[in-house]
Amino acid sequence: MSEETEYLEFKGMKIDPVIFTQGFVPGCNISICGGQCCNWGVYMDRDFQPVIMEYENQIKDVMDEFQPRDSSLWFEKELEEDTDFPSGYAIGTELFVNNKGTTQCVFKDKRGYCSLQVMAVENGKHKWEIKPKYCIMYPITIIDEVLTVDNDHSERLDYCGVQHTENYTQTIFDAMTEEIKFILGEEGYNFLNEHYKKNYQKKYQIEIKIN
Numbered sequence: 296m297s298e299e300t301e302y303l304e305f306k307g308m309k310i311d312p313v314i315f316t317q318g319f320v321p322g323c324n325i326s327i328c329g330g331q332c333c334n335w336g337v338y339m340d341r342d343f344q345p346v347i348m349e350y351e352n353q354i355k356d357v358m359d360e361f362q363p364r365d366s367s368l369w370f371e372k373e374l375e376e377d378t379d380f381p382s383g384y385a386i387g388t389e390l391f392v393n394n395k396g397t398t399q400c401v402f403k404d405k406r407g408y409c410s411l412q413v414m415a416v417e418n419g420k421h422k423w424e425i426k427p428k429y430c431i432m433y434p435i436t437i438i439d440e441v442l443t444v445d446n447d448h449s450e451r452l453d454y455c456g457v458q459h460t461e462n463y464t465q466t467i468f469d470a471m472t473e474e475i476k477f478i479l480g481e482e483g484y485n486f487l488n489e490h491y492k493k494n495y496q497k498k499y500q501i502e503i504k505i506n
């Protein structure tokens with residue numbers, strides 16, 4: 296984000312127009328990327344941890360033989376002060392060393408799936424019912440109250456990352472319809488979509504295809 300960036304605003308949320316111009320892959324495909332974005336864990340609001348822990352036993356039931364079933368190993372012990380979270384504090388998920396000798400979020404299974412999402416689906420809930428907001432949103436994030444793109448994280452990714460524009464076929468805005476509706480609601484999505492169609496859609500779809 297530069298100082299001159301002109302943000303859009305929707306109900307007090309600032310939106311960085313980079314979401315309209317940056318490219319993304321045709322869709323998340325765990326068989327290609329292995330869910331690599333989940334290898335560093337995630338921060339969530341401190342008050343979301345008890346929401347997840349309500350389903351402790353059901354989560355353990357869907358974990359594989361390599362994931363830690365001891366729930367005292369699931370979350371970091373120290374809270375981080377962070378005003379981007381409603382309570383003012385964030386808590387991180389812990390990492391573990393998987394069967395291939397690399398680290399990943401405790402909730403990522405050997406197939407690359409999120410155990411929080413698998414648990415929800417297997418128990419008839421919405422797939423994102425207990426999934427941390429920043430996992431749902433990625434590659435979009437909120438930094439200092441601005442909805443933008445998480446390029447720090449993206450630098451490290453071998454399929455959808457910013458170093459792999461050869462894999463890009465669409466803009467992040469086009470790729471993330473369901474997620475943006477989840478974050479901003481239908482009204483927020485429609486507001487952004489109007490702006491996108493008017494100012495960006497054709498131009499950037501063509502540029503991404505040429506690159």
Ligand code: SF4
Nearest residue numbers: 323328330331332455
């Ligand atoms: S964001 Fe990237 S690394 Fe994560 S699941 Fe999607 S394609 Fe894979």
